[in-house]
Amino acid sequence: MTHTTELDDGTLARLPIGQWTDAAHAEVISFIRRWLAARGLTRDATGRLRLAEPGRQAHALVKEQLPGVRREIHAGIDDADYVTTVKVLRRMILNVGGEEALARYPI
Structure with a gap:
């Protein structure tokens, strides 16, 4: 398997942004969920934060x-x-008509 750290800049520049944003989203969210779960904080089926007893304390x-x-x-x-x-991603979002998506994220 080739890792991106082994690829030259020209190759990286030609790779589709979607695979990177999808992978970044999935991996970071998974990391955060594992981190929270290890501290007793989980989300229920509706996505609302549910505090188990250890979670309340934590x-x-x-x-x-x-x-x-x-x-x-x-x-x-x-x-x-x-x-x-972040600036590059925001520009790409705007380039594809994502003004509304950016408005959902304050700042």
Whole structure:
């Protein structure tokens, strides 16, 4: 299997954005759900947060630990690269008529 770190920039530039956004979404959401579940926080079938008893006790701690989760997800990515990535994704969303989608995400 070839990993993207082994591909040259020209090859990476030709690969479809959809596969990267889909993979990033799936992997980051899966990571966050596992992280929350390990602390007793889960979602019910309707998507609402359900607190099991251990979750009720951990809820305040989770809020304190979120900066660490962000650091883990962003490890090896400097803020300038992250900002560039977000700007590129926002531009692509606008390019395909996604103004309404961007409006759902404040800031």
